[in-house]
Each structure stands twice: as structure tokens, then as C-alpha cells.
Amino acid sequence: MNPAQKTEADSAAGTVPDGASLYLDLLKRVVVNSIYCDPNVSPWDPPVYDEAKRGEGRDWPRDAHTMVGLRRLNNLQECVESVLKNNIPGDIIETGVWRGGASIFLRAVMKAHQVTDRILWVADSFEGLPPPKSDQYPDDAGDPHHTFDFLRVNLETVQANFARYGLLDNQVRFLKGWFCDTLAKCPAKQFSLLRLDGDMYESTMDALTALYPRLSRGGFVVVDDYKAVPACAKAVEAYRARHGITEPIIEIDWAGVFWKKESV
Numbered sequence: 218m219n220p221a222q223k224t225e226a227d228s229a230a231g232t233v234p235d236g237a238s239l240y241l242d243l244l245k246r247v248v249v250n251s252i253y254c255d256p257n258v259s260p261w262d263p264p265v266y267d268e269a270k271r272g273e274g275r276d277w278p279r280d281a282h283t284m285v286g287l288r289r290l291n292n293l294q295e296c297v298e299s300v301l302k303n304n305i306p307g308d309i310i311e312t313g314v315w316r317g318g319a320s321i322f323l324r325a326v327m328k329a330h331q332v333t334d335r336i337l338w339v340a341d342s343f344e345g346l347p348p349p350k351s352d353q354y355p356d357d358a359g360d361p362h363h364t365f366d367f368l369r370v371n372l373e374t375v376q377a378n379f380a381r382y383g384l385l386d387n388q389v390r391f392l393k394g395w396f397c398d399t400l401a402k403c404p405a406k407q408f409s410l411l412r413l414d415g416d417m418y419e420s421t422m423d424a425l426t427a428l429y430p431r432l433s434r435g436g437f438v439v440v441d442d443y444k445a446v447p448a449c450a451k452a453v454e455a456y457r458a459r460h461g462i463t464e465p466i467i468e469i470d471w472a473g474v475f476w477k478k479e480s481v
Contacts, residue, residue, distance in 0.1 A: 237329040237330070240325070240329055241294060241322075241325060241326060241329055244321075244322055244325050244382070245287055245290045245291070245322065246287075247282075248281065248282045248283045248290070248318035248319070248321060248322055249271055249272070249274075249278070249281050249283060249284075249285075249286060249287060249290070249318070250271075250278055250280055250281035250282070251268065251271055251272065251287075253280070254266040254268075254271075255278050255279040255280040255281060256278075256279055257270070257276035257277055257278065257279070258277050258278070258279045258367065259276055259277035262275075262276060271286065272286055272287045272288070273286045273287075273288065273470055273471060274286025274287075274288070274289055274470065274472065274473075275471070277367060281316075281318065282316045282317055282318030282321060282378050283315065283316065283317075283318025283319045283321075283322070284315065284318075285318070285319050285414075285441060285473070286470065288469055288470040288473075289319075289439075289441065289469055289470060289472075289473045290319065290322055292439065292469045292473065292475060293319065293322060293323060293326070293410075293412065293439065294322075294326050296410050296437040296439060296475065297309065297323065297326045297327065297330075297410060298326070298330070299437070300409040300410060300435065300436060300437070301330055301332065303435055305409045305433050305434075305435040305436050306407050306409060306433050307335070307405070307406075307407035307408040307409035307410075307431070307432070307433045307436060308335050308336040308337070308338060308405040308407065308408050308409070309323055309327070309335060309336075309337050309338070309408065309409060309410045309412075310337070310338035310339075310340060310403070310405070310408055310410070310411055310412070310428065311323065311337075311338070311339060311340065311412040311414065312340045312341070312396060312400065312411070312412070312413050312414065312415055312420070312424040312428070313340070313341055313413065313414035313415040313416065313420065313441070314339050314340070314341045314370075314375060314414070315341075315368065315370055315414075316370050316374065316375060316378055317339065317370075317375040317378045317379060318378070319412065319414070320337060320339045320375075320379075320389075321378060321379055321382055321384055323337055323410075323412070324337050324379070324382075324384045324388070324389055325382065325384060327388065328384065332388075333388070335388070335409070336388055336389075336390055336405065337388060337389050337390070338390050338391075338392055338403060338405060339375065339389060339390065339391045339392065340391075340392040340396065340399060340400060340403070341370075341372075341375070341391075341392075341393070342393070342394060342395050342396075343369075343370065343371050343372040343375065343393050344369055344371075345362070345363060345365070345366070345368045345369035346360075346362035346363045346368060346415075346416060346417060346420070347363060347395060347417075347419070347420075348363045349363070349417065349419070350419060353419070354417070354418045354419045354422075354448075356418040356447070356448040356451050356452070357417050357418045357419055357448050360416075360417055360448065362416055362417065372391060372393055375391075376391070395423075396415060396420055396423035396424055396427070397419075397423045400423060400424060400427035400428060401426075401427040403427070403428075405431065406431065407431055407432075407433050408428060408431050408432050408433065408436060409432075409433055409435075409436040409437070410436055410437050410439070411424070411428050411429065411432055411436070411437070411438045411439065412439045412441070413425070413438065413439065413440045413441065414441035414442065415449070416441075416442050416446050416448075416449060417446070417448055417449065417452075418448035418449065418451055418452040419452075421440070421448075421449045421452035421453060422452040422455070422456060425438075425452070425453070425456040426456070429456070429460075429478075432478050433478070434478055434479065434480065434481050435477065435478065435479075436477070436478050437475055437476070437477055437478070438475060438476055438478065439469075439473065439474075439475040440453055440473065440474050440475065441472065441473050442472055442473070443466070443472070443473065443474040444468070444471060444472050444473070444474065445471070445472035453466075462476075462480075464476045464477060464478065464479050464480075
């Protein structure tokens with residue numbers, strides 16, 4: 218059941234969703250900008266707003282603060298609420314944030330649930346994606362992401378976007394730099410949720426290597442481009458095989474997947 222259907226069902230039953238649910242539902246619509254319907258600017262599709270593609274995270278929005286779509290945002294909310302309900306310890310981190318919309322939504326979920334004892338880590342080069350190191354990571358050979366200026370969003374812009382929502386506070390910490398240089402040095406001792414959106418083999422492997430050992434049992438790994446970028450999937454599969462990870466990978470939508478860490 219999607220958020221709109223849930224609202225209709227609640228109304229039919231004579232109940233009203235609580236304020237936190239209404240807030241988070243609205244925030245999802247705002248960060249994907251299904252409110253003002255800005256057009257797609259990717260080179261592969263027409264420069265128009267397509268509600269279905271926006272909802273599925275299949276376009277590059279001109280103005281929206283995220284391109285992940287509603288289903289992946291719903292999944293993030295479910296993961297955060299699960300770790301809170303089950304008292305799974307640890308901070309939350311997103312690696313690869315673009316304009317910050319998904320991270321902003323994560324902070325909003327924490328705020329809606331009055332979480333004061335966890336940090337949201339926002340990790341990005343804030344310079345776009347790195348050129349592929351084909352000699353070290355053959356699966357990244359020919360990767361074009363570094364050529365798209367559209368994907369380069371500086372730290373100041375992301376911080377300003379957080380501030381627009383009233384969510385730039387001392388529970389949000391920024392890690393600026395390439396993942397190979399920053400993630401292992403992140404001072405967080407434990408994580409309850411890892412959201413990986415580095416697209417490439419190198420970026421995905423760097424994130425898993427630095428962060429997965431610190432993921433608490435019962436926590437979640439969310440991989441944004443597992444089904445959309447073959448190199449990303451290969452990195453996930455290589456890491457899981459190397460470390461004997463057998464928890465099932467669950468599909469979110471056409472691109473994203475997640476799994477719950479059951480073993481230490």
C-alpha cells in the first residue's frame with residue numbers, strides 16, 4: 218500500500234494519520250518534487266515531468282533534491298523505523314548524496330521519532346564521481362559518471378538544502394572527500410543503517426569495506442544502484458562472497474535492493 222492509499226484507507230476507517238506520518242509523507246513528495254513537477258534533464262528521456270518515472274526514480278530532476286523515487290524513500294523509512302523499534306544501536310550513514318534529498322529525509326524520520334542519540338553521516342566527495350581506475354577496478358572501465366557536471370553538487374549547496382527544511386543541526390555530520398580517504402576514518406563506532414549510492418564498483422566496495430564491519434546485527438544495508446549499474450552489483454556480490462554473507466538480498470524497485478544483517 219502506498220502512502221496515498223494508506224491515507225485514503227485511514228480516512229475511510231474514520232481515523233486521521235498522526236502528524237508525523239503526514240509530515241513524512243509530504244516531505245517525500247517535496248524532496249522528489251512531485252509537488253511542482255520539475256522536468257527531467259537527463260540526456261536519455263524527453264525534458265518533461267513524468268509522474269511514473271519520478272515516483273520510480275527513473276529520471277534526473279531539474280530541481281528536486283533527490284532522484285531516488287518514492288519507493289526507495291518508503292524503504293528507508295521502514296528501515297529506520299525498524300531499527301528504532303528494535304533498539305538496534307548505531308548511527309546512520311549515506312554514501313553518495315547528490316543534492317542531499319535522501320539524507321534530508323533520513324534526518325526527518327529521525328526528527329519525527331524524536332531521536333536525539335544518533336548521528337546522520339552525510340558522505341560524498343561533493344565534487345561528483347571519480348574517474349574510473351580501470352587497472353585496479355576493471356568493472357569500472359568506461360564508466361561515464363565522472364563526465365556529468367549535473368552530478369557535481371558542492372558541500373555548501375547540500376548544507377543549504379538541509380537548512381531549507383530546518384534539518385541542519387548537530388545531529389548531521391558531513392564527510393567530504395573520496396570514500397577511500399574518508400569512510401574508514403569516520404569516528405562512528407556503530408551503524409544501524411548504511412545507504413550506499415556510489416554507483417561504481419570502487420565506491421561501493423570502499424563503502425562496504427569501511428562500514429559493514431561496524432553495522433550492528435539487525436541493521437540494514439541499502440544499495441541504490443544494485444540492479445541499475447552492473448559494476449555496483451559485482452562489488453556487492455564480491456564483498457558478500459568474500460565475507461560469507463548469506464542474508465537474502467531483497468528488491469526494493471527496478472534499481473535498489475537491501476538486506477538485514479543477521480550475523481556478526
